[in-house]
Amino acid sequence: MSEFAQIPMQFVGPVKLSGPVINGEYEVPLATFETPLWPSVNRGARVSVNCDGGIMCTVVDERMTRSVLFEAPDASVALSALQRIKADFAALQTVVEGTSRFAKLINLNSQIAGNLLFLRFEFTTGDASGHNMCTQAAEVLMDYILERHPTLQYGSISGNYCSDKKATAVNGILGRGKYVVAEITIPEKLCRRYLKTTPAKLVQLNLRKNLIGTMLAGGVRSANAHFANMLLGFYLATGQDAANIVEGSQGLTMAEERAGDLYFSVTLPHLIVGTVGNGKDLRFVCENLERMGLNENRDPGENSRRLACLCAATVLCGELSLLAAQTNPGELMAAHRRIERKQ
Amino acid sequence: MSEFAQIPMQFVGPVKLSGPVINGEYEVPLATFETPLWPSVNRGARVSVNCDGGIMCTVVDERMTRSVLFEAPDASVALSALQRIKADFAALQTVVEGTSRFAKLINLNSQIAGNLLFLRFEFTTGDASGHNMCTQAAEVLMDYILERHPTLQYGSISGNYCSDKKATAVNGILGRGKYVVAEITIPEKLCRRYLKTTPAKLVQLNLRKNLIGTMLAGGVRSANAHFANMLLGFYLATGQDAANIVEGSQGLTMAEERAGDLYFSVTLPHLIVGTVGNGKDLRFVCENLERMGLNENRDPGENSRRLACLCAATVLCGELSLLAAQTNPGELMAAHRRIERKQ
Amino acid sequence: MSEFAQIPMQFVGPVKLSGPVINGEYEVPLATFETPLWPSVNRGARVSVNCDGGIMCTVVDERMTRSVLFEAPDASVALSALQRIKADFAALQTVVEGTSRFAKLINLNSQIAGNLLFLRFEFTTGDASGHNMCTQAAEVLMDYILERHPTLQYGSISGNYCSDKKATAVNGILGRGKYVVAEITIPEKLCRRYLKTTPAKLVQLNLRKNLIGTMLAGGVRSANAHFANMLLGFYLATGQDAANIVEGSQGLTMAEERAGDLYFSVTLPHLIVGTVGNGKDLRFVCENLERMGLNENRDPGENSRRLACLCAATVLCGELSLLAAQTNPGELMAAHRRIERKQ
């Protein structure tokens, strides 16, 4: 007998987007216990609709991965198996085609550690985030490889070199999920009007807090204030596997002055999102995806790329707003108190 | 106008716990789109009730933190300010007492980077996870310090050296949230019966996948298979700020053979959880906390420590079950397919 | 007017090596102020000559890299430039051929961060470690690209995504320098005789100290006791740029019991070494290389691969010996004191 956790949800925006993937103004849903997130993202959204072009989103890359682990007697056997597996790449692709209409094997990475061989398979997975599709393909690939390489033994269907729901460096360097950059240029006047700050103050805060502060904390491939908050809200509201905010929240906020105005961007190298698959059949999810126009029939992958852009733009809005608040002493708690009084 | 995201939720267990903080058998709620998580955690729970003592939980430490950022003209001024601030620690504690009935300042850490001074305040916060309590205290502390140290300037109310909702090293090294270890010893026979594996296979997989695989992936202070999944489910079902799974999911799984049996433990150095505060007033959250007996009047902090133990034990159950599955070729997807057919 | 720092140097060994790259027994030179390193490495060497096959070395990969940085107006322009640059890869290879007889461009990686484009060029460089060869090639490549892509501007000839003399994750994941695995299987009896320990004790120590301990310390892609010591000694004695021990010392020690015996390996994913280039003309360097047979005329790259294997085997000897000592209470300092008394 299953029930439901009822997470408070609201649409914020509209957020204005541009770029080759998606254009126009969209309201986006955020589900969260931390409801001050709504007005905060809303403030960023308001900036976006008042800037020429709004938030420009670029999808740099997309792929989904699964790493498997084999045991060899020694490194030299592991290496020669690896060389033959790589030479047999076209056959591996054919093997994968048999497992799913959407999964396509596009690349193969590896690590040899002592006598262990890690293979990291990279797939495209249509509009699904692709966790299960990749696991299934990886399973069949393992069988295929084990059969042809009797020197190898099964180690694990997942070798943690994937890397799923862990904060690591591999995903950003080799790619996993949607790699999205969202950018906006905000005139100095709008910065003051909507964000109560200046480009110079934001640039300085971003350098000191996000880049230097995170570095001192021992962060890995990460320099931002609170990507995790927006990702959680967006993931829950759109039926994503929200445990993927762990790696999703690793990303970079950049701010620089350009002729007195503010260039502001968020780089999210590994957003794991999809518009089909687990969670997407729930009624509120369907409604939310529909309201953002993501239920339309498009080429496979296109809806999920649009979703990734909407997600990245939402992250930008919330990041911009919080950073702006933190440039001014006392503003953060004052805003919290104001919001809590209202509720 | 706010609505709700409806996340499928189920109680799993009972899980059997022991140790100085909490004893007995408890059912625990998990909210997730990834419903195969329920039977998986259930399998681990079944092991726990069949082992003497079940899962023993130890709370090693607890505290909540906020780092603030000051700007000095140079490092030498930053250092002398720091030295005077430290010497004035008792006064800082008094300042904090005025901000909340529960917040107590217990320690102060620092970093000097060029001319920047980062202070990291550590508090106890009763049964609340303490985000806002700490921010509020930090704000008052900043005012107090800025008034007495005219050589310092406001940098940021959060300097990312806290570190909230980011995967870094600082939280595990200096402490943040509840530091919990959950341990179980599983007789070899039960390992085979319930987990379809052997201690030796689990030990080897943990070494190769969790420790070596994560290390190769460039993980930071992390070696586990999927803490994030259980944390997300538990956090959503108990009204926690689930964005804190980002750092919560950094932790260590250990497995070793002891006289043929399996010693298995999970170490979660920074669980951010509470039984009061944002999200805890929602009806389903109240009911869930009540069902675990966490609505009783106890000494401040005791309910949240019990919650942390229940959370850690749940993580152990899910981690144990997935690892066991991955020791056997083909088992993971077979289980997924079986579950999906049932639904 | 230049003089010399006189670093104490000694040949240790012989070390016994096997594998496709190099076979036989070799004495290896180590220059160091920490002279207890010599008897320690010697102990490991003694084990190697008493084991069938000695230390088997496998060169998994080799390449040298340089990353350059371009500035674009925005991410979308950066992406389209990147796509065209990749499509033009053959032309880039031709450009590189003109810069050196040995440098060959073999691959290209990239990162887009906001409006920044990082390109990471990978080269083979014959027997040279290749720092300057790559910088020179990168410079010409930048000129070529800037001329053809007026939307891009010069950012930096090195963008720190290379990554040279820094401990990062990128080198192990994408490759840089020689990727070498050195392995040995030590009968239990020899373990006791020469190392005064047992396979079980070494396996446990390696797990707890190198894997878990380094993880807790917040290490990145590293799990070993003291690779840095052997690398420094070997690099100084063979004319290498010893600042490359920074990334060279990131690597993995593995130990496992196999039918009662000890399997022990070191994985060094990014050894930056060469037999020609800066430092190699100094007389003591020439003599040392000659004594290891590395002055012979071989195919380009072969001498440096042999050198890399000798280096990895030396690392294995020292790592094995120190770990063995640390399995026993009191042994480490006793050995130090004994050695210091002798001197």
Next chain:
Amino acid sequence: MSEFAQIPMQFVGPVKLSGPVINGEYEVPLATFETPLWPSVNRGARVSVNCDGGIMCTVVDERMTRSVLFEAPDASVALSALQRIKADFAALQTVVEGTSRFAKLINLNSQIAGNLLFLRFEFTTGDASGHNMCTQAAEVLMDYILERHPTLQYGSISGNYCSDKKATAVNGILGRGKYVVAEITIPEKLCRRYLKTTPAKLVQLNLRKNLIGTMLAGGVRSANAHFANMLLGFYLATGQDAANIVEGSQGLTMAEERAGDLYFSVTLPHLIVGTVGNGKDLRFVCENLERMGLNENRDPGENSRRLACLCAATVLCGELSLLAAQTNPGELMAAHRRIERKQ
């Protein structure tokens, strides 16, 4: 029979220093195979002597550490042992006093991972870098603890949580070695004259290359161009254990415009250096230390703090010069070629 590796060595400078620890102009020795380092550091030195105050050095902290590892039956036993050990801190201090005239125990940190207990002892060690002093003290501390805590067993005299000669996060967060900040303010005119660049260009390069580039590469607590080069040269020339450049090279370069001028600083949180101990008795080392006035009789620790400042200032000079060169297309290789032609 021991010989010597002859590493080319030269004095560069003078470098001008100020601050509470050391003042005046000093020539500093650098031993390296990469001789273009000399003119590069010299350029930075020339800037220092032309700036008011030269390079201001601040020693933020100093301590040396060793972590030991105990095994307990479970986490709860480990925790209660830890609590009693901490309560017994004064006795531990007395124990250490018996081991050396200079070693003083000043602090104790810990980690509990499953059933493992890591203790990290922090000492002051006078003018020695203190490796052996700490190991010896740790050995005696272990004996003392094992005798009083029969529930604990010996794990390792070093648990890698120290952390020696590895790039980790723990040293910067908890402290190890000398924590030094070196700062300079360079008038815009001197920037152009000596460095052929502008403050704005240097600030931008530092942000993009050192902070963003290193972050993308998966660096840990590090953002600099080439600290490792200067550290190696300085360590070899002054008899330091140069394998400590591994962690020494983790540090932060900061650059910002201040009223048109350039503020430039290097933060080196864990320089392991000393003026007595291994390597310091070699003749060339004695001469080099003497030429920097570090052979004088001063309070214990003072000579080594002066040495640390000289080291940090040297790092600043080389870092400044290389970054300046990289702001201009083509300058780096042109300089290299010019230098090589001269030689």
